[in-house]
Amino acid sequence: MTVAVSSLKFLIWAVAVLVLVSGKRQKREYSVLSWNDCGGPDKVLHIESLSISPMPVILPGVMRITSSAHSSATISAASLELTIKRSTFLGYITVPCISNVGSCTYDDMCTLVDTMERENWAGISRQVSNQIRGFLQSAGISSTCPVPPSEINVTEYPFQMPELPSILNFLADGNYRVNFRIRDRSSHRVLGCFNVNMSLKKEETRGWFFFRRR
Template sequence: MDGFLKLVLTVSVVLTGVRNQADCSSLSLRRVSNAKVSGFSWKNCGQSDDPAVMMSLSLSPDPISIPGTLTASASGSTTVPLEAQLSLNVTMEKEVARIWVKIPCVEEIGSCHYRDVCDLLNQVIPPGPDCPEPLHTCGLPCHCPFKAGSYSLPKSDFYVPYMDLPFWLTNGNYRVQGVLGSGGKELGCLQVTLSIES
C-alpha cells in the first residue's frame, strides 16, 4: 500500500482516536457502540501535478456499523518514493448550523500537524517480519519507505471494533482533509466527508 493509501489509514486513526491508554487518559472519552457511519465520500484535493494521488476508494455497506464489518477497496499511485520525514497536516471540520467549523487539535485529535507519518505508522502497525492481513497476502507494504509506483487493495473485509471517541466526535457531519508533504512540498491531498450517528 503506498503512502497515500496509508494517509487514509492515518486519517481513520485520527477519526477513531486510536491511542494507547497513557495518551488518552486526560481526554473525555466515551465508549461508542451501535454507532453508524454513513455518507462516506472522498476526493483528491491537491494540485494536478501532486505526485501522490488516490485513484479509487470504496467502503461499504452504507451505513457502516460500529462495531461491525466493512468492506474496503482502494488504489493509488505515487511518482516519487515516500520516505522518512513525511508530514501530515489534518484539518477536521464539523458542520454546525450549515457552517463548517474547524475542530482544534486537542491531544493529537482534530486539526493537527503530524511531523512524521512514518513514525505514526510504526505506532499503529508495530514493525515486524510481516504486515498484517490482508496487506501481507496482497504484497502491500505497511511501513516507510514506499517505492514509486501504483498500488491496489482488492475488496477486503475488516472488523471495526468498539472504540473510544472524544465526547465531541459524535452525531454530526464531518469533513477531514489531509495534506501529505515532505521538505515543505505538498505530495498529495485527500478530503473525506462522512456522517456519524450514535
C-alpha cells in the same frame, strides 16, 4: 486586562466545544462516500477510485474499503496534516486535536503506525495501527520508509472500527468533511491532497423491553 482576555478565550473555547458536542447536523447523512483530489500538478500520490461501505460508517462496526491508488515516486520522509470538520447548526466546525485524534499534524508518517501502536492514543490507536499495517501488507506495501513507487488495489477490505472512548464519544455521530494533506518533510512540497465527505453513526443497541437506544 490579562484576566479579561483569558476569560474571553476560555468562553470562546467553551462555546466551540458545546457546538461540537450538541450541535444539530445541517443535512441528512451521506449515503455514499464523496471524495475529490485536491493535489497539485506535481503530486506523487494518486487515487483513481475510493468507496467505503456501509455509509454512514457504524461505530463500532466493520467498514469495508474498495480503492485503486498509486504513488509515482519514492517517499522517504513525509508528514500528514489532518483537518476534520463536523457539521453543526452553525456550519462546519473544525474538530480539535484530542489525544492525537482529530485535526492533528503527524510529523513523521514513516514511524506513524509504530507510534500509534506503542502509545495507544485514546486507547484505540493500537487496534487501528494493527489494521493499517495489515491493510498495507495485503497490498505489498511497507509501513516504514522509504516507500518505493507502489500500487494499491483492494476490494471490500474489512476494517474493524473501534468503539470510541468517552472523551471522543461526541465524534461518533455526525457528518464530516476530512482533508488529508501529505508533505515532504524537507521541501514541504505537497505530495498528495484529498478531501473526503462522510457520515459516522453510533451502533444501535437494544435496551430493556427491546427499545432501540444509541
